Amino acid sequence: MTQTLDSPLLTPVQRVENWLHGFEEALRARDVARAAGMFAATSFWRDLVSFTWNITTVENPAGVAELLEATLERTDPTFFALEEPPEEADGVTTAWFTFETSVGRGRGLLRLIEEDGTAKAWTFLTTLYELQGHEEPRGPARPMGAEHGANKERLTWLERREKEEADLGVAVQPYVLVIGGGQGGIALGARLRQLGMPALVVDKHARPGDQWRGRYKSLCLHDPVWYDHLPYLKFPDNWPVFSPKDKIGDWLESYVKVMEVPYWGSTVATSATYSPALGEWTVEVERDGMPLTLRPTHLVLATGMSGKPNIPVIPGQDVFRGDQQHSSAHPGPDAYAGKKVVVIGSNNSAFDICGALWEHDADVTMVQRSSTHIVKSRSLMDIGLGALYSEEAVAAGVTTEKADLIFASLPYRIMHEFQIPLYEQMKERDADFYDRLENAGFWHDWGEDGSGLFMKYLRRGSGYYIDVGAADLVANGDVKLVHGQVGHLTEDAVVLEDGTELPADLVVYATGYGSMNGWAADLISQEVADAVGKVWGLGSDTTKDPGPWEGEQRNMWKPTQQEGLWFHGGNLHQSRHYSLYLALQLKARYEGIPTPVHGLQEVHHRS
Numbered sequence: 001m002t003q004t005l006d007s008p009l010l011t012p013v014q015r016v017e018n019w020l021h022g023f024e025e026a027l028r029a030r031d032v033a034r035a036a037g038m039f040a041a042t043s044f045w046r047d048l049v050s051f052t053w054n055i056t057t058v059e060n061p062a063g064v065a066e067l068l069e070a071t072l073e074r075t076d077p078t079f080f081a082l083e084e085p086p087e088e089a090d091g092v093t094t095a096w097f098t099f100e101t102s103v104g105r106g107r108g109l110l111r112l113i114e115e116d117g118t119a120k121a122w123t124f125l126t127t128l129y130e131l132q133g134h135e136e137p138r139g140p141a142r143p144m145g146a147e148h149g150a151n152k153e154r155l156t157w158l159e160r161r162e163k164e165e166a167d168l169g170v171a172v173q174p175y176v177l178v179i180g181g182g183q184g185g186i187a188l189g190a191r192l193r194q195l196g197m198p199a200l201v202v203d204k205h206a207r208p209g210d211q212w213r214g215r216y217k218s219l220c221l222h223d224p225v226w227y228d229h230l231p232y233l234k235f236p237d238n239w240p241v242f243s244p245k246d247k248i249g250d251w252l253e254s255y256v257k258v259m260e261v262p263y264w265g266s267t268v269a270t271s272a273t274y275s276p277a278l279g280e281w282t283v284e285v286e287r288d289g290m291p292l293t294l295r296p297t298h299l300v301l302a303t304g305m306s307g308k309p310n311i312p313v314i315p316g317q318d319v320f321r322g323d324q325q326h327s328s329a330h331p332g333p334d335a336y337a338g339k340k341v342v343v344i345g346s347n348n349s350a351f352d353i354c355g356a357l358w359e360h361d362a363d364v365t366m367v368q369r370s371s372t373h374i375v376k377s378r379s380l381m382d383i384g385l386g387a388l389y390s391e392e393a394v395a396a397g398v399t400t401e402k403a404d405l406i407f408a409s410l411p412y413r414i415m416h417e418f419q420i421p422l423y424e425q426m427k428e429r430d431a432d433f434y435d436r437l438e439n440a441g442f443w444h445d446w447g448e449d450g451s452g453l454f455m456k457y458l459r460r461g462s463g464y465y466i467d468v469g470a471a472d473l474v475a476n477g478d479v480k481l482v483h484g485q486v487g488h489l490t491e492d493a494v495v496l497e498d499g500t501e502l503p504a505d506l507v508v509y510a511t512g513y514g515s516m517n518g519w520a521a522d523l524i525s526q527e528v529a530d531a532v533g534k535v536w537g538l539g540s541d542t543t544k545d546p547g548p549w550e551g552e553q554r555n556m557w558k559p560t561q562q563e564g565l566w567f568h569g570g571n572l573h574q575s576r577h578y579s580l581y582l583a584l585q586l587k588a589r590y591e592g593i594p595t596p597v598h599g600l601q602e603v604h605h606r607s
Contacts, residue, residue: 012086015119016095019112020080023121024099027068027077036065040113040120044411049581050099050106050128051075052598053588055558057411057551070598076102083107092122103593104131104584109409125409128584134591136194161260168262173295174200175590177283179269179523180302182211184568184575186252187230188302189261191583194232197590200294201302202267202285208256209249210265217332218356219245221572222348222466224381226389228572229400230255231579242377242468272299272524274564281564298586301519302568308518310511312344316489320507327353327510333360341365342494342502344486345510346372346442348465353508354479355470365480365502367494371443373464374471375453376433379426384454389573404577412458412538412551416451423452436475443483448542457571458553460544461536462512515607516567517555524565532560533603535567546605557582559597 010018019038026035039045039061046057051071058067079100086095093112100106109125130136137143147154155163168174176192178185181203192199205211212219221228221243225235228243233255240247256263267287274281283294309326317324325331327349333356341357343350346368357364375384387393388403398406410418423446427434438444445463447456453464465471473479484496494502516536521529535555541547552558555567557578568582569575588595 012088012093012095013082015093015112016082016086016097016110019110019119019121020082020097024078024080027072030072032065032068032072035068036061038121039064039124040115040122043120043122043124044413045121045124045126046409046411048125048127048408049584050101050104050126051077053559053585053595054597054599055552055556055578055581056599057413058599059411059413059551067598074102074594074596077106093119099126100132101128103588104128107405109405111409123409123411125405127405127408127581129580131584131587131591131593134195134587137196138194165262168198168200169264169292169294172198174198174262175296176200176298176300176586177202177281177294177296178300178302178568179203179519180304180569181205181208181256181263181265182302182304182569183230183248183252183572184304184570184579185300185302186256186261186263187575187579188300188568188582189263190231190255190259191579192586193259193261195583195587197587199586200262200264200296202264202269202287204266204268206265207253208263208265209252212245212249212252215245215328216330216353216356217245217334218352218359220468221245221248222377222468223571223573224385224389226391226394226400226403227385229576230572231576232259234400269523274299274524274528274562276563279564298564298566298589300566300568300582301516301523303516303519304513304569308514308522309509310514311509312486312511314486314489316495319491320489320504321491322505322507324507325509327508328513330508333357333362336506337361339363339505340503341506341508342367342504343508343510344494345369345508345512346465347462347510347512350508350510351465351467351470351474353510355468355473358470358473358479362506365482366474367486367496367502368443368481368483369485370463371445373445373447373453373456374437374467375423375426375464376430376467376471379429380453380466383422383425383429384452400576404573407573408577413549415458416447416449416455419451419455420449423447423450426452433471433475437471440475440477441481441483442471442474455540459538459540459542462544516569517607520562520565524562528562528565530606531603532562532565533601534605534607539604548604550601552601555601559585559600561600561603 044059045064048055081098083096083098086093095110097108106128111123112119113122175197176199178201181201185201189201224241225239267285270284272281272283280295280297281299285292309328311326337360340363342365343354344367354364354366456463474481484498487495487497494504515534517529517532537545537554539547539550
């Protein structure tokens with residue numbers, strides 16, 4: 001008798017265990033057709049490294065069959081087991097499971113639905129979390145620390161660390177060189193350290209955290225603390241919900257020390273070339289002004305999800321007598337009390353800077369060139385993030401690690417369908433605010449399909465503002481708002497294309513950033529940057545995210561078309577979560593474990 005998903009004869013545990021047992025049985029028999037037939041007609045399998053040595057999503061039984069045909073024999077997956085009791089809601093059974101492959105251990109999340117009277121997989125997430133024989137020394141496997149007994153050759157912890165620091169880059173070459181020592185580079189550096197790999201993080205700033213300390217003084221994280229933990233060390237329970245930039249800077253510096261991340265400050269990478277014959281990079285750096293050559297096997301660009309600052313070239317910039325700054329170089333409002341300031345742009349940085357300038361009695365005008373999506377911080381926390389990243393989620397047993405996997409289990413192809421209702425709730429909750437904002441003339445949007453902020457972030461990394469108060473200044477007219485493109489600058493004004501003159505003592509270009517592969521062009525070559533292609537975006541065929549559909553973030557945390565070149569970054573959540581999968585890919589290569597990549601990303605766009 002066939003048991004349906006809703007059959008009273010099967011408990012949720014039995015239903016899931018039957019599916020896992022059947023799936024494993026099919027895989028052991030190398031019966032790809034049977035395994036693929038256990039997926040619904042519309043279904044999604046997202047794999048983070050465990051089967052594909054890649055980060056990729058396949059769709060529907062045909063996609064599952066293709067993935068298994070390419071990976072099943074060498075992966076040899078076994079021991080699929082339910083990890084905790086499954087949950088049921090709205091016709092979907094959701095279950096956590098574990099499994100093993102020929103080289104590692106994995107964890108996953110399965111969602112079953114009923115189709116044709118049978119339980120079928122709708123979404124299936126598989127992730128690798130450790131390599132067998134190369135587990136991190138944590139928990140019961142933590143290091144002793146002390147060496148007991150008598151030993152004339154004994155080195156103290158400090159002596160070992162000093163020797164390691166003196167040798168790295170001179171007597172010992174880093175297997176992995178991470179360029180960029182912000183949260184992304186530091187998180188990855190900590191992972192690599194725990195995996196016992198000779199790795200080095202370098203950054204042009206003198207101290208870890210200076211990337212934050214040097215920004216405008218009002219800068220705070222707009223994401224809440226539960227979303228922003230780094231690997232291994234969570235923020236203390238009394239850490240503020242929204243972290244001020246200098247507090248984050250100090251945390252990053254202390255994190256580097258506590259986690260013993262090999263880190264060189266005041267170090268600028270000036271050039272990099274790859275030798276296919278040697279399988280290594282030659283990277284020229286200047287450390288404290290002294291030239292040095294490093295020869296890593298792998299090069300990771302962790303220079304930020306946003307690439308090089310987009311500084312527009314505008315006629316008259318050379319004659320303007322006031323100050324001009326990109327938002328990334330804006331020092332803060334202190335010197336501009338009583339001054340006329342024109343901020344070009346209407347996204348996160350533009351609003352933050354406008355708000356701080358207004359508070360310091362500057363006369364501020366925002367130039368909006370295109371529509372922006374705004375969501376109020378409280379509404380985003382309550383409706384958008386609360387189920388996974390909040391005090392309530394923690395109390396309900398949703399750990400950071402579990403929240404990350406739940407989030408990762410939702411395929412990008414259908415994520416907007418789940419986001420749209422959330423933003424409809426926010427629109428209703430804050431209707432008065434949006435009415436005031438739009439009555440003030442602000443061009444507001446909810447994304448091209450109404451899916452709001454996070455999809456804009458994933459697709460293009462721009463076009464939004466998490467409102468912490470500055471939007472009210474625009475709605476109230478305290479910050480003046482004009483629309484249009486900048487035509488030119490005069491000695492003392494910004495002139496729009498329609499002839500509108502905006503007197504200015506300071507012009508702030510809150511004009512965003514380019515693709516991350518701009519850093520690759522500068523450091524390596526334009527040819528390599530073109531070979532790698534655009535970094536970031538899903539191929540959604542929406543504004544600034546041209547198709548075709550890719551289904552994952554382009555070139556992020558996974559192999560690229562340039563051997564030995566990787567990109568790492570994103571927000572704190574992504575830096576924390578995806579640093580694990582990038583570290584495991586690098587560790588496997590370091591240990592000589594075969595890593596045949598399935599579905600290496602094709603290149604459709606060069607910048």
